[in-house]
Amino acid sequence: MATGTSPKPASLTGFILHLHPRTVPADTIRFTLSFGLGGMSATLFLILLFTGILQLLSYSAAVDSAHQSIIEMYAAGSLAGFVRNIHHWAGNLLVIVCVLHLLRVYLTGAADRTRRLNWLIGICLLLLVLFANFTGYLLPWDQLAYWAVTIFTNMAGYVPLVGAWLSEVLRGGGEVGPTTLATFFAIHVGLVPSLMVILLIFHFWLIRKAGGLVRDQDLPLERISAMPALISREAAVGLGLTSLLLLFAALVDAPLADIANPGESPNPAKAAWYFLGLQELLLHLHPTFAICIIPLLMLALLALLPFITGTNLPPGIWCGGDNGWAHAAAAWGIGLGAAIPLIMLDDLVLKSADGPVRAVPWISRGLVPLAAIAAALWLVYRLLRRRRSSRPESVMILVMLIFGMLCGLTAAGVWLRGAGMALTLPL
Ligand code: HEM
Ligand code: HEM
Known part of the structure; x- marks a missing residue:
């Protein structure tokens, strides 16, 4: 006969609960403390992983077929175009939400002694988000993508001493071409997401280690159960953001210009908006x-x-x-x-x-x-x-x-x- 309590079966609720402490200080779940911006960043990252993997089914990373594969995503009856729209807008929104999250962390005094390692990890995450957007930008292989990456890699060439080497490494040669597309694709779908997952695990662990979010030490400490108070708030932020994003992606297509033409630069030729x-x-x-x-x-x-x-x-x-x-x-x-x-x-x-x-x-x-x-x-x-x-x-x-x-x-x-x-x- 079994003695003691038998282990509970694994479930999604159990997994989510294990990411959180059992109780949290009541004042840290106030929406106006964090505005849910860290949770929004995490939601967008999960959406990007999910839609990114789905896109692998229809995207082709070769210069003679990449642009056509994107056009075909919008064929009547296909959902691939909608998935691309979600991926595109989520990637761009993540830049804005991440910067706002950084500002909220700083402005609420959360970049303190106990959290400064997490601050540094956050900065690496922000750089990775920019890099993910930058490498993703080239993949449609249209005029916008080709010239934005040409301009940025030209800009990298101005770095003293290592500039020429840096822009050649980024391009995988003298010009933006097939090697650049293949390298950017590998970095975009493999290296950057893996690094982000590792850093995010560390990021979340450090939040728990610091005892949760930053709080005003003058307020009386009252601990409440994370379930349902915190989890329901997180679910509301995550689901609310996802619904708005899906609605936006259903109404507004991600931009796609003509196929890349190295011989004809658009005027003006601009970098991606965040650069x-x-x-x-x-x-x-x-x-x-x-x-x-x-x-x-x-x-x-x-x-x-x-x-x-x-x-x-x-x-x-x-x-x-x-x-x-x-x-x-x-x-x-x-x-x-x-x-x-x-x-x-x-x-x-x-x-x-x-x-x-x-x-x-x-x-x-x-x-x-x-x-x-x-x-x-x-x-x-x-x-x-x-x-x-x-x-x-x-x-x-x-x-x-x-x-x-x-x-x-x-x-x-x-x-x-x-x-x-x-x-x-x-x-
Ligand atoms: C993909 C990017 C990121 C994700 C998914 C993420 C996620 C989160 C989450 C879920 C929290 C807890 C809830 C909240 O504060 O809203 C948090 C807290 C925190 N984040 Fe981030 N974050 C990211 C980027 C950053 C950046 C760019 C910084 C700053 C440079 C940063 C620094 C911090 C710090 C210091 C905390 C603890 C705040 C506190 O104790 O009040 N994070 N992050
Ligand atoms: C932080 C994570 C990520 C960000 C910020 C991001 C961002 C982007 C952006 C801005 C584009 C260009 C979209 C366009 O205008 O067409 C793109 C394309 C693409 N991404 Fe990501 N992405 C991320 C993660 C992933 C992951 C994890 C995968 C797959 C495993 C993936 C697969 C793709 C593919 C196949 C394309 C080309 C198709 C297309 O252009 O729509 N992405 N990404």
Whole structure:
């Protein structure tokens, strides 16, 4: 006769419950703490895995058949086109949701001592999401894909010392061609998703190890059962997002241009939207600064943010409390608003009057603007500190200013650049 409790049969509910602790602090399941953005990223990733695997049934990764295989996905009676739409929109949405998740983590003071390893893992995840989108972008082998990848791999060529090697490795040769498509396909369906799965397991484990989400330590600790309180909320966010995505994918087809033609570049030839901020920067600054020094500096600062003493916002409270959120929103708005006039000033006035240092472009278009931006940010910081803003709040305002500028550069690249990359009005 069996003694003790017999093991329960495995079930989906059991698996989901095992991903969570038995109880969670009641205040951490408040929707307005996380806005469910981590859960949304996880949902989108699962959708991408599922629709990606389904697409393997109809997609062909060879230059003479890739474009045709996509056209055939939209044949009457086939669901493959709908699956492609879902995959395309989910991939693009994941970039936005991931960036918003990063912002919420920072603005609720969750990039603290106990969670900074997870912050670094998160940054690797964001880079992988961008890389997955970038490699996926080439697969339809249309004019958009071919030229966006040509432009990006050209941009990589500007990295000092290793640039030529880097763009050749990315292309698998001198030009974007059959080897590039085969390499991107292997990286897209094999390497990137595998790395993401490994990092995500680590990401979730570290959240549990930190005792759940960040919380305001001044609130009384009341623990409630994760089932149903947390799980039902997660299900609502996941199912709500999935329904909206399916609806959108049913109404709006993913773009598909004519088959790639290496002999005829579209005008304007643009990178994918998430790299348009970089492409815009390249129109103003020396390539080494636009493609290498400034992005690496920003990435390093972002990664190191939780390691710089005195920059962490109070835990579990948005933007440090009081009017913090209004200051953060204003800083973002000013950054966004300042980017467009600065772009116009450079295009319409400064480019034609670089002055005596014009002969040395890495000074006039590199060191000088970088020093001017750094000095302006330092001045803003000193001013805020003098007006008795705390150190974490002053740093937050700088972060939001820079983020606003990045959004402004991207918006200008998407809407304000026309033929020959000249400034135009959006139609
Ligand atoms: C595919 C990408 C990602 C997925 C699927 C993901 C998933 C999640 C989930 C489900 C949570 C818990 C719930 C929530 O906070 O909403 C979480 C928390 C967290 N994530 Fe992510 N994440 C991703 C990217 C990132 C990025 C880009 C960062 C930052 C650089 C990041 C940093 C963190 C941190 C520090 C926490 C703990 C927050 C806290 O304790 O309050 N994650 N993530
Ligand atoms: C984070 C994960 C992923 C992201 C962000 C992503 C993103 C993308 C994007 C943006 C495209 C281009 C879609 C288009 O405009 O046509 C694409 C294409 C494709 N992806 Fe993914 N993907 C991911 C994971 C996967 C996985 C796991 C697979 C398969 C195992 C996969 C298979 C494919 C295939 C076959 C295509 C070519 C068909 C097409 O262009 O629609 N993807 N992906």
